[in-house]
Amino acid sequence: MQHERTDPAPWEPVDPDVDLRHDRPVRRTGDTAVLAVIAAGGAIGAVARYLVGQAWPTPIGSFPWATLIINVVGCGLIGILMVVVSEVLTRQRLIRPFLGTGVLGGFTTFSTYTLDIQQLIANRHPGTALLYLAATVAGALIAVWATVTATRTLVAR
Template sequence: MKPSRTPAVGEPTDPDVDLHVPSQRPGQWRAQLPVVTVVALGGTLGASARYGAALLWPTATGGFPWTTFWVNTVGCAVIGVFMVIISEVWAAHRLVRPFFGTGVLGGFTTFSTYAVDIQQLVDGGRARAGLLYLGLTLIAALAAVWSAAWATRRIVAWRQA
């Protein structure tokens, strides 16, 4: 006979309950509803902001997609600042991260459009531009998130000193 133990948090106390079966997870969708709602609302705001940027700075057919490049770079920089603030500085409400991080910034940055832009450059006979865009965006996005997080940490440390 197995020794008795206390179930872990979220683990069923009834041995006949299998949490891998959705119908046996009562009320779980209700717990996720606020998160799904704020992600959807944030995504709407972020995607609308990205659409607005595309309207303000349209890319000419066959041209280098500078708007998408800058949207992704700026969005990654904001992610760097945001993650430091909510992880190391401020105890945020549990819905702030899904709303702003996943929703707003996930809707604003657009790596799907980035992939389509690369394909259009290649299909348009501009393979070099497509490869340049592929590499430049990755480097800029990583550099933006890293440098923004680094700068935010320095500013926070300076203000606390």
């Protein structure tokens, strides 16, 4: 049985690095500029995340507010970025890799999120772990939706 691929909703941006009409993505090789901006952006994002974590440490068994805020803010900024690069700055090919994959990819930390949940459970705080699990997912999704909606409204004006 053959499955027919459908295009995403026409109002949602499509990652230009992936052609959704074919089963195999197109591989690009030798683009050192993209790798360089991702690396530079990732370093900036990771340092920013580290500094937030140092300024706002989480005691054992406490709700990890710093990581929650980092992830929700980062997801919101990704929502803004994706609208801007797909609808305003469409010809600036290094902005998305630098800011999205690099800075915001280095800033957000879903690996720390999962480690925080594991540590909360290990330290017998399952209620806090469950609250944190749900709050992060809900907060991240709401942040993306809200910033995409608001940015599209502003861009339309």
